[in-house]
Amino acid sequence: EPEVTQTPSHQVTQMGQEVILRCVPISNHLYFYWYRQILGQKVEFLVSFYNNEISEKSEIFDDQFSVERPDGSNFTLKIRSTKLEDSAMYFCASSEVGQGYNSPLHFGNGTRLTVT
């Protein structure tokens, strides 16, 4: 069964550094998402992406975050200047159609980001 893949599985970075989290969505999916989960807390929506642009973003997704689909397969999340509070598990997800059409999200295994 096709799956969403994320790399790396664990990223350790120093405060103030830039990180790029990578995702390869399922190939025939058109909608892509990033969610995060701070340890022990609920999952939070960050951003959705469709047709090469952001379709929705949460208030968490401020100017230090950006997303990109640099080629036909990858979908990246960049954090420009990491803060301690950015430490979390970051999940990429994709779906065939938008969430509004009852399309389940398929999640990757997550990247655990640790900011020291």
Place this chain on the structure above:
Amino acid sequence: AQKVTQAQTEISVVEKEDVTLDCVYETRDTTYYLFWYKQPPSGELVFLIRRNSFDEQNEISGRYSWNFQKSTSSFNFTITASQVVDSAVYFCALSEAGSNYQLIWGAGTKLIIKP
């Protein structure tokens, strides 16, 4: 106010017992969707089920069953004859037009199945 409430923070049962995980949601939309996801200790999020607001039919999938009741705004999840491999955190989530269909997650219920 919480839109998705999973009041049970942690449940611990002995293997083979049945267990029900509660989910109560809040929405003013008439069209919405409800989901359950499983997060095993390895950390990934595994889709289990989705249900739209117009379909109150309960669903059974093997040892898993879901009871959707609009009258009480609940979407409860029951595992029959639990197994150790069922140990995980289970999340209920809501997707509604009023929130642009972003997934709104409950806090999760940690389920521990003891051998």
